[in-house]
Amino acid sequence: MLVKVLSHALASGVDYEKTLKARRNLSVLGIVLGLVVLVIVNLWKPEADLAFADFLKGVYTGTGIGLMLFSALFWVKVRKLLKDPELQKKTRIQEQDERQTLIAMKTSSSALLILIGLEYFALLLSGMFNATVFFTLLAVLIAVLVVMIGCKLYYSRRI
Amino acid sequence: MKNRVQELRKQRRLSQSELADAVEVTRQTIISLENGKYNASLMLAHKIARYFDLTIEEVFLFEEDE
Secondary structure (H helix, E strand, O other): OHHHHHOOOOOOHHHHHHHHHHHHHHHHHHHHHHHHHHHHHHHOOOOOOOOOHHHHHHHHHHHHHHHHHHHHHHHHHHHHHHHOHHHHHHHHHHHHOHHHHHHHHHHHHHHHHHHHHHHHHHHHHHOOOOHHHHHHHHHHHHHHHHHHHHHHHHHHHHO | OEEOHHHHHHHOOOOHHHHHHHHOOOHHHHHHHHHOOOOOOHHHHHHHHHHOOOOHHHHEEOOOOO
């Protein structure tokens, strides 16, 4: 359901309206999550010897604020779409356009393959300098491959 | 795959936007179709043919080696 809501797998105008309402609810969740992240960051007392703790706090704070802001703007956008049938139809066409969908699929696929290649190159290079980085990159690479295989199996059965 | 979308659209004095709205795709898709850069899916081909009140084969010209 979440995948369908976030993706472009929509059949009709009625489906699209249901999806918009689900997205509106998700955006409220996003605002709440952003708030939770901010609360946790403020309560977090990092270890004294944790390097770049201030930088990390900044990253987490930015994440929380970003999530809240993005979710709030998204909520406003979805509310506007729900009130305006013409704009809703125009947006639905933009989202469901088959050429745009094909472009998005090809982009994702190409980007993934390029990133896997670059990551493998970085993995080989990092092995000469830092074991932690090497094993982190290796773990990420294995995770990406496992997820790819999982997705392929899932869609092979589904489609 | 060649098609007669541009020819049929102009015969009916339609803009690309109007045709795009009628078959529920973006104007860029119609442009790409007319330029031959993009091949319509079966669903879209059917919608376009139905809009022009023709068969798919009368709008989209399949070549033997495709």
